[in-house]
Amino acid sequence: MKINKLSYAIITALSASSLAMAQDATEVKEGPKIETIEVTATKRTESIQDVPVTVSALSGQALENLGVDNFQDYVEFLPNVVFQGTGPGQNEIYIRGAATSQTNIAVSTVQALQPSVAFYLDEQPVSMQGRNLDIYAADVARVEVLPGPQGTLFGASSQSGTVRMITNKPNFNGFSGGVDLGASFTKDGEMSNSVEAFMNFTLRDDLAVRVTAYNDNQGGWIDNIRNEPGEGGYIGSAIVIDRISGGVLPDASQASVVSPNNDALVEKDSNDAIYSGVRVGVAHEINADWDLLVQHTQQQLDTEGVFAYDPNLEGTQSVNRFQADKNSDTFGLTTWTLSGRLAELEVVYTGGFLDRDIASTVDYTGYTNGGLFAAYYVCNHYTAATPADVECLDPTKFYKEDTDTSRVTHEFRVNTDASKDWRITAGVFYDSQELSTVGQFKIANTELFPNLARTTVGQEGINSDGGPFNSEVSFVNDVTHGIDQIALFGQAEYDITDTVTVSLGARWYEIEDEYKGSTSTVDVTRRIRAFGSLDPAELAAVGEDPAAIDAAIASGQLDVSLLDDDGVLTVDDVIYKASIDWKPNDDLLVFATYSEGFRPPVTNRVGGGLATNQSGAFDGFRIPVYSTTDTLKNYEIGMKGDFLDGILRVNATAYMSEITDLQTSRFDPTNISFLVFTDNVGDAEIQGIDGDITWLATDNLVIDASFSILDTELTRINAELDGIAPPVGAALPYSADFSGNLRARYFYEMDNGLTGFVNGSLVYTGDRLAGMSMDAYVLEDTTRLVYGVGSGLSIENEAPVYDGVGYTDTNGNLFAGGRYIQDGYTLANVAFGVTNDEWKAEIYIDNLFDERAVLHIDNQQFTPKVVTNRPRTIGFRLSYDFY
Template structure:
């Protein structure tokens, strides 16, 4: 079993840290005013309550449920007093459930789905608000901004199609807020927010913990992980630091099996036939990259924070976070291989090395204080994220587009000169992304015990993304001096290496791509007022946010064309399209709540809330959808924000002397002017573009419950039921003045004599949106007991059920039975699935040990089925894992 050196270092730190502080006490919280940010995260992981209510481990001898404190509304509240649908998982609960990544957490979130193309490569959706997911190629440039916001403490971590996968260690809690949160969390919090809230330094006690685990994956390689936490009051009561270090190795379980790739006369819709007839077909293999367990993932990171209590009214917190995620291979599998062979479970046929390396650093700071009776919070942050990803694109070679860059000698290739010949089909895409994300927020609040309370603030954000995307499937030889001389002497043609602009030479083999700079600056002001109409019984709240976005996209999109045939490498032929796009927009998003505490243990509420997400740009504008040779549609340069309006009623209650918790909410959501992407190279051009399209309506119900059955036995569960549908049916309208059918729906396309009907790509009324399962639910039982004078034991088991869902909207072409893939947007039904997890353990004094198992039924369901790589691919859930975990705390 491979043990990473950082794992060894963490274990060594554990040995060193076992000095005379092993008293097992729970440190008190650092000094902060009740409604200030530091108070969010003042307790170590082992002392918090569990998800939604009591922490079973700490409440083993308690007969009632506990209390969860959250800051979902920028003030400290009991979760039962927050008038929205929310779940919260403390650090202790995350440990109990063996949760370290979002893939682990989503099992307990009944209204959340995740289109995951691998670690750090996915989109989060809430309440079925999705229009599909296309994969990761060019996503930093072309993907719309997400409609679910991700926060690390007070810093936004959202990213187009690549939500940051924060490793969950030394967390105080994770909060999941459903429904639009645009008033407090701004653009991107359209459908909800996921908030990772870290533990903060404790000013008074030396404390720490360490944990290590090893495990085996069914059919795969072993796993191991380790982490250590240390809290040190440098000046007791005044200044303290807290550090955490972690390493996690997940062994691979997908086999890249040895395979061949044979060009067929049917490739490219029959365009390959002349090459086969000329004897130009070849067989290629992947033997140099084939291997078992080729998708291991290593996550390493550290976090250091310092808290300074300036005086009784002011404190300052600063934190530095670092994480590096290194995922090898690909996370997808193929039901059918590149040569049509049926593959086994968790197998793929890839011909090029693959990886995704995702590195970020985050600096964050928070100042808390009092200005008279007002509480002041200033918080800011700066995130630097760097991504390098490469994935196999060999199956694109079966399309007419792929052949164009790999064959010469007939009209189907880049050059019609020379004898018909095709070169290697092995292709890939490589994406290098860098981004910076800076934010500043200032909040002022009146005291929480006032009958009339006000919170207001200012916000500034600067988000910049630089993307260098390369599609490397050009295998015709480049025009080196020798190749060029041979071509000019009548030999096989060559193609000059592409240049994206004069003097910017691209790697050999690059056929297409972009160099872009994309981002926005946002200024916002927000305010919220609450009034206790009847103190402790009836409260009304109203709030609004004004936002102003300045958005841009600059750079070039480049191509390989016939002008590069038989010219020297380094020749610039002006094959790039310049992007210099800018737009601004502004507006208000508001919310209102009415809370009625029928009794101290029962509240009903009504919430009205609005959300939005920023618009964006397409790389180029071109005329497409030709009818009898005449274009009918001009792709737009930009698309506008979409918006969400939520009306929600709910109740939160506890019964039987705080032994049973029952929460429920019902909601009606209207998602308007929805951003939608298209890629139909046969009709709408050979690049993806986005437009504003249809409206959707979601009616749903969610229930959460928790019970203390006996002193040591707890039950926790939640579930959702959604009815989501499209409510209008816009069409793609002919927008080219003077053309036949101008300003009417496009219904036909094609060349003269070969006209065919054009299916409305926006969908029909009643269509079900993508990633919108009808139902999701989960439940778990935990039993805690003591024996033999001081040993504490537990056993827990649970299951999660996710209903079936589609990966794309209803009018996208079905992928069922399709072997000749010509688009990245085929629609597949992802079957419903159930997973079962369980664990058992014992603790004594400061030590604990547990055995755990995840996906015990060894389900291989797909969480993202797509044709993004021009072949049907599935991203499976991780197979069954069995492991042992040992922990120590002081």
Template sequence: MIKHPRYIRTSLSLAVAMGFVVAAPTVHAESVRVIEEVLVTARKQSETLQDVPFSIAAMTEGKLQQSGATDLESMANNVAGISIQNLGPGQSQVAIRGISAGQIVRDQPGVKEQVGVYMDESVISMSLFTPDLDFYDINRVEVLRGPQGTLFGSGSLSGTIRYISNQPNFEEQSGSVQVGGETVKEGSEGGNIKGHWNVPLSDTVALRAVGYYQQYAGYVDALQPDGSVNKDVNEGSREGLRLAMTFQPSDALTITPRVIYQSIEMDGFNREDQYNILANPYTDPASRAPVTLGEYEQFTQLEEKFEDDFTLFDLTVNYDLSDTLTLTSVTSYTDRDVLVLRDATTLNASIVGGSYGEAESIYTLDAPLFDTTAAEVTTQEFRLSSTGESALQWVAGVFYSDVRRDYAQSLLVSGFEASGPVAADLSGSTAGARAGTDELYFSEVPYKLEQFAVFGELSYDVNDKTTVILGARWFDYEETRELTFDGIYAASVIAKKGKVSSDGVSPRVMVRYDLNDEVMLNAQVSQGFRLGGINDPLNVPLCSPTDLTTFGGNDTWEDEKLTNYEVGAKTTIFGGAATLNMSAFYSDIKDLQATVVAGSCSSRLVYNVPEAHSQGFEVELFSRPLDNLEFGLSGSYVQAELDSEVTSTTGGVTSIVGGIRDGNELPTAPGFQMAVTATYYFPIAEAWEGYLTATYQNIGARFTQIADQENGGQGSATLFPGVGGPLSQASYEYDRELPAYQIVNLRLGAKTEQWDTALFINNAADEKAILSLDTERDGRGRVAYHVNQPRTIGISARYNF
């Protein structure tokens, strides 16, 4: 196992050798079309993608349209090194370079993100719910791989994603309208209407507006207790508005206020049940009818729901203090309200009927679980940056953020108390200090997180070939929260205060060396950080004595720190007709924040793993070998593993906690992924050009949580005789490993300067991809998987004016 930076030295030699090889061929310029240069602002300054001295990918507006990508998840499979954990629209969780410690679930509001997501200059990421903003009228999406803590702060431990929007311009009035429709195999229909309008209001004022509405098709059916089926329960919608106005009273001053609003409403989740305590084939027909669920089916008693209202107000001011110095101010305010309504009847049945043996009339009572999040985030950044052609370029600034976040849960089982449960722990009054009658679980956790940082980065051209970049960020933060938990399923905690704080420095050193005009080599050492937090108390009444001992006493977790060693090569080959970029990295992780399911307690905790690492490489090739042919390939291989373990000793027996075992893989991200895209252009008529785009995506096997790897990746859920027993077997066996999958997308279109129309087939081979594992009470209530959308056929038409 490679655990030393000498791995980087070997990779550097390989990169240099490849640079010499690939730079050698030359092709006559008139036989090819030069690859378009892409401008990015990954270092808070404008430069071409090929000039950035670290690993970065950028999907331009044209490439996004060509691939049919409309949000982060549909884009991610085309970019090396990035993966999205699918929990439905509005609930994506991002991992870069395999650095992830498990799916962050809805009742872990204190966990911070490992990848920072920005809308232009404003941070919008949230660990549980990264907003899936629509890509319409987005100039590009930048994916910055590796720690970006120097310029982007704590949320960018393993990388940063940036939506870069098209800004209002003063040149001319312009706009576009797009409409589309689609149908899903054995599912419902969806569609969209989107548009944008740019208008100069005067010589100094310009306005740009974007609006969109997306209807999501459903493809998962929900079996009901009476035997009926609710079809396509995961339908939903997304609608949004972006409105920006630019004031330019002088050549030196630009002021851009903006508002962004997006609302997502989903009627259910893309979950396929494999085992459900209330609907399975193992029950005794004399006690409860056996049920066998099919593909794209689930069992529910209640309509589930997800709602997400996101609003961002920001103000960006740029003022040129001189010909060589610019002052930038970025002020943002985010307001977000999220509701997740889950059918927790299966969870409740596993407790009431399974663990306590209550009657069917009690354990089948409707049990809706409401998760609500209300967040307000205010940020302010001031920075000074140099401009011009000097050998020394620099940026320095200060950053402040204030996060207020209120999280609450409520499990209301109406009629529970009146139904007369006989078990001592369940009988009697259900009302508590904060929980109402029949409110079996109640929690309320308000957070306040303040952070202050000072950052800077300078770049110096030592000579014509060598540039050295030095950067650092000093940070200081404090998080306070107040814990309130009540109900017969919780250990009663009322208004218990907690606090964590930290400060430190994250440095970065980079070197760029231009071997020649076609080959640039780069190397860096950088650090990133992820803030610590406070665990929720265990649900003590639900815990077995062993689990209570194993998981008790873990009240807080520490900051996660990552040191990244990286080398890369960026080459332009075939006379400008292709680019080939490569990078190799080794990341040493201290105090990895690992998500652990606390067994029977129906609780989730975060543990610090002392040592872990991630190492691998990325390759990206984009070429236009012929005037009518484009080709792209991106691939990555990552080996991410734990290098230490966490244990617990009970009754003299020492056991591994939550699968945190030396050698286990980091979950959620595949070890190997690859995407290949080819577009062929052909003439149709005098003004029309046809195109055919084919995309192949290969995503490797992975796990949802660290613990899923134990027992060779095989899970076992205990079946309770108290629910439909006596049972035909004592346990349900299932596979915790998510298998590799391949997706093929096809797009046939025709376009002019104004029109772009296309017929598309997504998931043309109708591959069912298993995206994540979803269990209730560690499988005791339910074993399910989130699944992708089956074959989808649709059309789209866009008109530019």
């Protein structure tokens, strides 16, 4: 079996363990074999096939071959990883089904629920409370995914896994560079174009610089169409109010209704996104033993419009928006890594500073449909003498956010000699995060509420001058959330025999969480301090009965034990990891692992307050002052093997995970509070199998497949959530029972040293449930009242009304409980191209069959909107590398 150098390189690029192949050529003995990349999953550089943990990876070449650049694209090819959100820069990652509900993205920074998956850029954790960072994948060596808890080595928010993007570093091989150009055309949408380039310079024998720059202009495809009152668009709020206002409007037609007008915002292809950025890296060989790498990444992500369509309007590309939706997301990340040797110890000190600024404007007009409180802001039915006197004025609303997030990390670790039969990795980690946000809401109509200017309560503001804001602003969030963490970690490995190794890891951590600031109605700082000190005068000052609070604590309904007198929340613990692996030969590894992961507590703005509804399940219920730590314990067995003389690779892992005190977002304005908060929904169990297969079918054909099989269920529900959260036995949201992908690459030799190739891929994702609240039937009721017809989306009926428990409106009507189903989908891509050693030209078709997938169902407007993928897109890419 004979193969030329270029063909071998192409095989290498495509054949990954979950696509990942080696970067450096290896000797070919008996025909082509699957090469293996080096990964740093254990904070040592090791072969992906020798690491006794589950690791999937996409090499940089595989990313390029798949046409993958952004967050959404590369997650599609990792079946045990899912994302949920409302568009670029507004997504959360979940791994192996350990998913819960994040609050709507518009106010996620105020709630600041920590992610369950850690995201790293090289050595630096860049996960953010509230929103994950969306880093463009330019000049990337690989993307590593470590499913399952990685907390002992990677810390908090590595609860269900870690995703690491590893960039190409400066090298000392002289000058090199490359440029990639692309343009594409989307069905019923705008043209897109992109440019990426890198240059590597060796300035001296001991000094190298690498510069990467990119600009990707992604044209829109969703149309903001004109609102037609009474013809399927917003029809005003009178009909909704008729349901929720206690019968004040017996005949909604008697009310005077003003429907919102969006004529000035009507636009085709309104959802644009632009990624632009630069990365500069400097590598210095200090001496034979010590190296220093300093990198800075700067990125700007600007979006306009929304990336979800309204299923009640025309087709799958139409929305009604009444404010200009915009999102500007800028970050700068400076990192440094000093590595060297002290005798037999490998020493690494790494650190980073991340600064991120978000400025958003979100259309909040749909808030009018939300229930008891929302209707008050646009209609005068509470003061009208007769139904004929009721007026419902223009319900147009907005939310404006300015958020600054910073994160400073330092890690010092040592590794012992990897060649010995015992090995130790140990270190200390420090992390300081601060999120400062000002959110301004236009909620009320200015004709009904002419004196809207508000200042923050009880102080002059944390991140602003305290007001007054412009005359349209009727509610303000002005808060700062700081998290400081210190941790000690270690992992020891011992070779019992030449083929059997055991390892044990542990991590001690201490986290301090301080939440301060105010809203227009709550002095958050004073309220949290009052619950920390339990001083009767302070509790009374924030409107609470000290005796009632003492009773709630004594009964176990409230927990304030983690707060000190200043309202600072402190938690510390130790988590563990243990594994054993057996390598009977060079081509097979079998392992078993136990591991633990966690997310820290989250403090609530209105913690300790009584629920609005004090009947039934909510009798005596108080909002938690903070959600407690949720923990995940994971048990897995796996194997990694190369077979048939190295042309077939099979990696598979079976696992079971147990989650205790699963954190979730809650928003229940009718029963509890009109401010979102976090709670612990209960416990859950997950069982599943991950698998990756690579087959070098012929000298010219490479086939890759990967899959995830999941079985998730809630095993315990907190009593006050009975009938609100899904019942015991229900599935966790967002993850399908089965998902997988199949990829193939065929290449053939041409004249003049050219090689042609054909790429094809299929991605399948099964049905998934949306969110952790069984509110689909309530939302459908609102949808019918607003549009005159339901959404047509599928619903899983999980809890019919029983024993007087269910969703309740202010008239006492009960609704069955159910969640929307995000229907399964299959996406197909194909590409054709020609390449040689220096350049490549390619024509591609993404979403070949023009599938409009249901990626996420967004309920923040109280009627469902469907986040979807880009329609069929035809484009071309040109790349040239020079040396």
